[in-house]
Amino acid sequence: MSDVWLVVGLGNPGPGYAGHRHNVGYLVIDELARRLGSPFRAHKSGRAEVVEGRLGPPGPDTPRVVLVRPRSYMNEVGGPVKALASFYKVPPERIVVIHDELDIPFGTLRTKNGGGDNGHNGLKSLRSSFGTGDFYRVRAGIGRPPGRQEVSDFVLSNYSAAERKELAFQVDTAADAVESLITDGLEKTQQRYNS
16 A cells, blocks of 8 residues: 555636636645645646645655646546556545535635535546545535525636635635645544634
């Protein structure tokens, strides 16, 4: 078994989706890549971009991570992530998935291990490919759609002007939570970040 962690940011590829609520996982994974000081590069397994490095306080025990930005659409993300997990020999219990969460107010976070997919197509695809949902999740709250707006329209729409002002803080905090999860474990991370 490898000592590597796979950290996956969920989103849809392409500039047309970049500002959508559904793409907050991409924003967080980009922030983590910035902290590692490395650009994403295409992985030979296809359909994903990766950054390899060590995340956390410097030292001999600093965990090795592979940051993953899948290049497939949300509902097909399981295949590319499973291929990378096989390539790096990473079991589901060493995978962290960063995704948007409707049932959490915007600006708040929750971390957990396992659970259902709550209608999230990215989580559904991952569960289908791995045969389990037992991986870590960093859930970035986007809140519920206003009025009668369809959920699919809401998640595939841009953040409001007011939300964009707070978004950088949420992304930064989610990146901190990923680091905490990998270096300090779930319990301490939940105490710190589950607002």
